Amino acid sequence: MSRKARFKEGSCGRRGFLKLLTVTAVGAMALPSESEAFDLDAFIQRHFKELDKEALAKTLRRLEEKYDHDYGRDDFKVRADGPQPGVHYAYALNLSKCIGCRRCVQACVEENNQHRGDPERGDRIDYIRVLEMEKGSLNVEKSEHFYDHEVPAEGKYYMPVQCHHCNDAPCVKACPVEATWQEPDGIVVVDYNWCIGCRYCAAACPYWARKFNWVKPRIPSEEINPDTHYLGNRPRYQGVMEKCTFCINRVRRGLNPACHDICPTGSRKFGNLLDENSVIRQIIATKRVFILKEEVGTDPSFYYFFD
Amino acid sequence: MEHLGNARRLSPILHGTKPAASGLWIPLILMTLGMAAPAAGLTTSDRLAVISDQLGYYPCMDCHGDQATYTQPRILEEEHVEPLLYTDTEGVVHQVTFGERLAISQLIAEPKAWDLRSEMLAKVGLSIGIREYMEFNGLSEEDSVWVLTHGGGNIWCLNCHDIEDRNKLVKLNGEKLTFNQSQLLCGECHGPALHDWELGIHGKTTGYWNLAMDSGDVSIRKLCVECHNPHAPAFASMQALPPPVSRIPRRGVDAPETAAEDRENGGHGHE
Amino acid sequence: MYLTFVFRSIRGMLRGGPAYRSWVFLLACIAGFGALAYSRQAQHGLGITGMTDEVSWGLYIANFTFLVGIAAAGVMMVIPGYLYHHKEIKGAVLLGEIVAIGALIMCLLFVVVDLGRPDRMWHMIPPFGRFHFPVSMLSWDVVVLNGYLLLNLHVPGYLLYKKYRGEKPASWLYLPFVYISIIWAVSIHTVTAFLYTGLAGKPFWNAAILAPRFIASAFCAGPAFIILVLEIVKRRTAFPLGDRVIGFLRMVVLIAGLINIFLLISEVFTEFYAHSAHVASAQYLFFGLHGHNQLVPFIWTSITLNVTALLALMSRQLEHRGTLLRVIPLVMLIVAIWIEKGMGLVIPGFTPTPLGEILEYHPTANEIAVTAGVWAIGLLVMTVLIKHAVDIETGVLRQNKAPAGGLVRP
Numbered sequence: 001m002s003r004k005a006r007f008k009e010g011s012c013g014r015r016g017f018l019k020l021l022t023v024t025a026v027g028a029m030a031l032p033s034e035s036e037a038f039d040l041d042a043f044i045q046r047h048f049k050e051l052d053k054e055a056l057a058k059t060l061r062r063l064e065e066k067y068d069h070d071y072g073r074d075d076f077k078v079r080a081d082g083p084q085p086g087v088h089y090a091y092a093l094n095l096s097k098c099i100g101c102r103r104c105v106q107a108c109v110e111e112n113n114q115h116r117g118d119p120e121r122g123d124r125i126d127y128i129r130v131l132e133m134e135k136g137s138l139n140v141e142k143s144e145h146f147y148d149h150e151v152p153a154e155g156k157y158y159m160p161v162q163c164h165h166c167n168d169a170p171c172v173k174a175c176p177v178e179a180t181w182q183e184p185d186g187i188v189v190v191d192y193n194w195c196i197g198c199r200y201c202a203a204a205c206p207y208w209a210r211k212f213n214w215v216k217p218r219i220p221s222e223e224i225n226p227d228t229h230y231l232g233n234r235p236r237y238q239g240v241m242e243k244c245t246f247c248i249n250r251v252r253r254g255l256n257p258a259c260h261d262i263c264p265t266g267s268r269k270f271g272n273l274l275d276e277n278s279v280i281r282q283i284i285a286t287k288r289v290f291i292l293k294e295e296v297g298t299d300p301s302f303y304y305f306f307d
Numbered sequence: 308m309e310h311l312g313n314a315r316r317l318s319p320i321l322h323g324t325k326p327a328a329s330g331l332w333i334p335l336i337l338m339t340l341g342m343a344a345p346a347a348g349l350t351t352s353d354r355l356a357v358i359s360d361q362l363g364y365y366p367c368m369d370c371h372g373d374q375a376t377y378t379q380p381r382i383l384e385e386e387h388v389e390p391l392l393y394t395d396t397e398g399v400v401h402q403v404t405f406g407e408r409l410a411i412s413q414l415i416a417e418p419k420a421w422d423l424r425s426e427m428l429a430k431v432g433l434s435i436g437i438r439e440y441m442e443f444n445g446l447s448e449e450d451s452v453w454v455l456t457h458g459g460g461n462i463w464c465l466n467c468h469d470i471e472d473r474n475k476l477v478k479l480n481g482e483k484l485t486f487n488q489s490q491l492l493c494g495e496c497h498g499p500a501l502h503d504w505e506l507g508i509h510g511k512t513t514g515y516w517n518l519a520m521d522s523g524d525v526s527i528r529k530l531c532v533e534c535h536n537p538h539a540p541a542f543a544s545m546q547a548l549p550p551p552v553s554r555i556p557r558r559g560v561d562a563p564e565t566a567a568e569d570r571e572n573g574g575h576g577h578e
Numbered sequence: 579m580y581l582t583f584v585f586r587s588i589r590g591m592l593r594g595g596p597a598y599r600s601w602v603f604l605l606a607c608i609a610g611f612g613a614l615a616y617s618r619q620a621q622h623g624l625g626i627t628g629m630t631d632e633v634s635w636g637l638y639i640a641n642f643t644f645l646v647g648i649a650a651a652g653v654m655m656v657i658p659g660y661l662y663h664h665k666e667i668k669g670a671v672l673l674g675e676i677v678a679i680g681a682l683i684m685c686l687l688f689v690v691v692d693l694g695r696p697d698r699m700w701h702m703i704p705p706f707g708r709f710h711f712p713v714s715m716l717s718w719d720v721v722v723l724n725g726y727l728l729l730n731l732h733v734p735g736y737l738l739y740k741k742y743r744g745e746k747p748a749s750w751l752y753l754p755f756v757y758i759s760i761i762w763a764v765s766i767h768t769v770t771a772f773l774y775t776g777l778a779g780k781p782f783w784n785a786a787i788l789a790p791r792f793i794a795s796a797f798c799a800g801p802a803f804i805i806l807v808l809e810i811v812k813r814r815t816a817f818p819l820g821d822r823v824i825g826f827l828r829m830v831v832l833i834a835g836l837i838n839i840f841l842l843i844s845e846v847f848t849e850f851y852a853h854s855a856h857v858a859s860a861q862y863l864f865f866g867l868h869g870h871n872q873l874v875p876f877i878w879t880s881i882t883l884n885v886t887a888l889l890a891l892m893s894r895q896l897e898h899r900g901t902l903l904r905v906i907p908l909v910m911l912i913v914a915i916w917i918e919k920g921m922g923l924v925i926p927g928f929t930p931t932p933l934g935e936i937l938e939y940h941p942t943a944n945e946i947a948v949t950a951g952v953w954a955i956g957l958l959v960m961t962v963l964i965k966h967a968v969d970i971e972t973g974v975l976r977q978n979k980a981p982a983g984g985l986v987r988p
Contacts, residue, residue: 043697047708087517094508102548123625126551129933141858141934146550161933170779176716177701178708194708196701197624197694200716202634206779208932212634212694215625238623239694254517265542266511266534278516279507287508293932296778307509 039066047178048191048230056080060230067228067235071221080230081252083185089246089301090186090273090280091257092289093160096307097267100130100151100158104259104268108162111247111258112233113225115217125211127244128162128259161292162259163188163209163244164300171201171210180241186273186301187246189231195240202241206296210243246270273301456539467492467537493531500531510534583742583977590969591962597814598965605958612951615944616691624694627945632937633928635692637949640920642688643770644799645681645956646723647792647919650767651800652678652730653759658826660756666820672967673811674804675734678763680960682727687952715773722766729759738970743977767792774927782859782927791841792919797834799915801827802908807964809905815968832891835911839884862936863926872938873925880917883910 041062051059060078067076105128109116117124131143135155143159152158165188166172172181172188179194180201202210216238228234229249236242247257251270260268271278280303283289287305458466469475475483476492484492494501503509511534514526535542594602619626629636655674659667690696701707702720711717733752740747771789778784805827811817812824849860861867866874887907930936941949969975 047701050708084517099542099545100547101545102550105551106548124551125631129551130547131933139855139934140932141855141930143934145933145935148547148550150544151547152544170777173713174716174777176710176714176720177698178710179701194698194701195695196698198689198692198716199634199694200714200773202631203927204777204779206932208631208935211631213623214627214629214631215623237695241694251516254515256513256516261513263511264534264545266509266529269508271516279512282506283508286503286506293779298778307503 042193045193047194049181056230063230063234067226070235071219071224073221073224073226075226076228077226078228078230078234079249081249083183083187083252085184086272086274088186088273089165089251090271090303091165091246091260091301092269092280092283092287092303092305094265094267094269094307095157095159095304097265098130098158098160098263099265100132100147100156100160101264102130103262103264104128104160105130107258107262108244110223111225111250112245113217113219113228113235114211114242115213115215115236116219116223123214125213125217125242127209127211128160129208130158130160132156133159159292159304160259161207161209162302163246164207164292164298164302165244165246166298166300168297168299170204170206170296170298174200174204176200183231185252187231187248187251188243189245189248190241190243191231192234192236192240192242197239197241199241206293206298207300210241212241213238456541457537487530489537490531493537504528504531580739583739586975587966590975591966594965598961602958602961605954605961608954609951609958612948612954615947615951618944619691619948620696624692626942628939628941629945630937630939632931632935633925633939635924635928636939637921637941637945638688638692640924641949641952642685642692643923644916644920645684645688646767646770647796647915648800648803649678649681649685649723649726650763650793650796651804652676652681653763655801655804655823655827656756656760656763660753661760667823667826669818669971670804670808670823672734672737672971673807673817673964675730675759676963676967677800677804677807677960678730679727679734679963680956682723682730683959684952684956685723686727687955688949691948691952715769715776718769719766719773722762722769726759726762726766729755729762733759734967738967741970742975764793767796774923779932780859780927781856783923785845787841787845791838791845794834794838794841795915795919798831798838799912799919801830801834802911805831805908806905806912807960809901811964811968813901816972817968818971828891831908831911832888835884835888835891838915839888842881858930859926862929863922867930867936870929870936870938872940873922876917877922880914880922883914884918887911887914 045059046055048056060080063078064076067078068074105126108114108127109124112127114125114127115123129145131140131145132147132151132153133140133143133156135157140159140161144156147153165182165186167182167186169180169182169188175181176198177194177196179196180188180190182188197212199212202212213236217236219235224235225233227249229245229252232245232248247255247259250257256270257268260270269279269283271280273280275281283305284303287307289303289305291300291303465477467476469477469483475485476489477483478492479495490501490504494504500509507528510529510531512526512528516526531537592602627636627638652674653671655667655671658664659671690699693699702709702717709717709720711721733755736752737747768789771792774780774783775785775788805824808819808824808827812819846860846864849857858867862870863873863877865871887910890903890907890910925939929938966975
């Protein structure tokens with residue numbers, strides 16, 4: 001170590017350069033962005049799973065205050081509802097019915113407080129990407145992502161893709177700091193206060209479901225959804241990964257995800273995989289169900305089916 | 308209603324009565340029967356004409372006793388080029404096509420038919436969803452989608468509507484249904500769809516995936532006719548919401564400029 | 579005692595001829611420039627790089643991957659030097675290990691500058707953090723890279739200190755580490771390859787041939803880089819270096835280069851002959867896909883340089899035709915492998931995305947400045963350490979010898 005320190009000193013031989021370096025070092029200390037003051041509590045905050053009841057309650061209150069302050073509101077609620085025993089969430093999407101209208105994409109962004117971005121630069125974060133597929137092909141490389149016309153179009157079918165909440169999730173395996181994991185009810189979550197932003201999980205994901213906050217997320221105050229969950233739709237930080245959580249703030253209270261309820265065609269189905277009367281189990285029992293990229297071995301909780 | 312009970316966790320949709328709706332229904336019925344200005348393409352009257360020819364419900368024999376001598380299919384509109392006139396209950400004279408005339412003749416046979424529909428709707432207190440359908444599709448009352456395309460020309464009004472009682476729908480076996488049981492009527496032809504609907508696979512359900520977790524609220528499942536216009540059930544195409552803009556590679560983007568933009572857009576809230 | 583050594587070493591590093599001083603100054607300037615660029619990035623976020631969700635790793639990780647290879651090859655000379663007690667080579671081993679140190683520092687810096695939240699790096703360090711070992715391949719990489727850095731700091735550090743003191747090094751204090759570092763060197767590049775091959779969702783990387791190709795290209799570009807260092811040291815200093823060292827390394831470069839080309843051919847054949855859906859990334863890299871062909875000129879430049887350089891190396895005539903002709907093929911090889919194992923590996927893995935979208939990646943000026951800064955820091959470390967090693971090995975810096983300035987208290 002002393003050697004390593006030595007190299008640095010060695011490089012500071014020129015006085016002017018030393019000064020320059022000090023200035024830049026100080027500048028770099030003011031991480032991570034011009035608008036976010038250094039927050040010691042956030043800096044030393046432990047991993048979500050290591051927070052005991054008291055620490056968690058304190059953290060949630062601190063976050064609520066911070067978000068209220070950041071967005072000029074007084075109604076932020078950050079909850080941390082836990083998983084229900086005997087529940088494993090699963091999603092099924094009817095490819096025969098989806099018409100690719102992208103209502104789900106919009107509802108998702110509004111529910112989950114994603115970075116709205118600049119439409120010109122196109123850096124809004126979407127959790128759902130709707131693929132316009134050629135009939136007769138399941139090859140996503142032949143898909144069109146940027147269609148902008150009346151749907152459904154002749155000869156096409158539509159396949160929305162979002163996080164598949166894999167039971168053998170490559171992203172969970174990839175993370176070097178356990179900042180992302182699968183909850184007992186099957187939801188793959190990210191602790192936005194623990195993620196170091198290495199993006200290895202994004203490289204690992206076969207469904208392109210993980211989205212990175214390249215800049216500090218921007219959401220107009222009036223568009224904020226203040227009803228949030230610690231592991232879900234609370235506002236994110238610059239430089240961390242985020243993803244679909246099946247709207248953890250909704251489903252942990254018994255509600256359906258936002259994308260499910262907005263769908264005008266009823267293509268989206270959600271329920272408890274462990275309940276044999278749930279719609280998911282009915283679909284698996286009676287429909288032609290498949291999973292996307294089965295060969296990758298991710299064992300997803302997201303199914304596609306045909307009527 | 309027993310059928311609804313089969314669908315688990317389903318709390319039947321009982322929209323409140325919509326008194327304001329009755330005003331809307333009259334023009335809708337008019338359009339349904341082709342009273343509105345004939346639209347381009349296939350009109351209701353065309354369809355009705357064909358249907359009447361096939362099914363013989365209309366009193367064609369009244370005028371056409373020699374029908375049997377005609378073995379070739381005929382296009383009735385061409386045979387009745389002369390416009391017909393019809394005076395409605397309010398004394399307004401309409402110029403109608405032959406097909407429309409036929410439909411009207413049915414309504415005349417049931418003198419109170421004009422009002423019955425709206426009265427009936429108010430009575431059962433149900434929306435059959437046409438309003439939602441129109442709102443959802445951004446349609447106005449003038450839109451000429453209210454043609455009977457259902458069944459591809461093989462059915463017409465009286466396959467579903469009771470010939471005597473406009474308050475009722477009628478099954479093939481003659482059993483009469485109220486309008487809040489319409490899915491049973493649909494299920495007569497669309498059995499698998501009804502089965503899936505009962506299981507929650509087909510159709511739209513909103514609200515709670517788990518009612519046990521919050522007894523105060525309900526899971527709402529839409530009826531067939533809330534999503535499908537029963538007269539033209541194919542799902543209408545719609546404009547997709549804007550596509551994602553692929554992130555433009557920021558070659559040479561200057562960071563301070565970006566920050567300035569941020570401030571202008573005011574997206575940060577209060578810092 | 580040791581502090582005196584440290585102090586005198588630093589002073590020694592800052593002294594030198596005008597060429598040395600201006601070289602160090604130049605590197606320091608670039609490093610400072612890079613640090614400025616990095617502070618901008620830290621402030622505004624990775625958004626000011628060219629990376630996107632489509633191509634989420636770029637120039638930084640590309641350079642990281644290439645430099646792991648250079649670091650791995652640092653011990654190439656350890657094998658003949660220590661295993662076979664090849665005296666002449668032993669001296670050069672020191673330089674090889676210093677090259678490895680410089681390369682490793684660059685590797686670690688490239689990973690750090692690529693992080694979205696560098697302030698949270700402590701999350702990796704147990705017991706405060708949660709280090710996802712042994713599941714995450716990235717955690718393995720952290721272990722092997724830091725371990726390798728420690729090994730490479732220890733061995734030459736210990737040997738130089740002993741030499742400085744005029745004592746004979748105790749073999750049990752360094753020989754075990756030398757043997758460990760041989761295996762460890764292979765492991766750092768293997769683990770880095772596994773970082774990519776372990777991702778089943780990326781068919782371009784998810785190939786067993788990747789790790790052997792990593793090793794082959796590393797043992798080609800790495801020794802080539804070390805030869806360049808040796809040529810400079812040989813010309814400018816009195817450091818004892820035999821011709822046979824360079825000859826041996828050229829042989830290593832040639833053989834590894836040929837194996838690398840063979841593996842490349844195997845890979846290209848498998849991808850294109852079968853022509854499965856997995857070919858898209860390779861198609862993008864070598865020929866362009868749906869009109870996107872940004873990498874095509876680079877990869878063909880790389881292949882051309884690679885083949886030409888290997889042909890030149892095969893000709894024994896060239897070896898005796900002056901320094902320039904000896905050196906040019908090596909530079910060509912380094913550039914070729916930098917393209918191939920850098921951008922040529924990382925970018926096609928993301929193109930097309932798992933959902934079939936193609937978005938080309940363009941590094942921004944700021945990103946390039948940070949990259950240049952990291953390179954400058956690494957080269958600076960190499961330079962001053964080599965200077966230091968040369969000083970000690972040539973007897974300029976000795977414990978008993980008063981330093982030229984004569985200011986230091988014992």
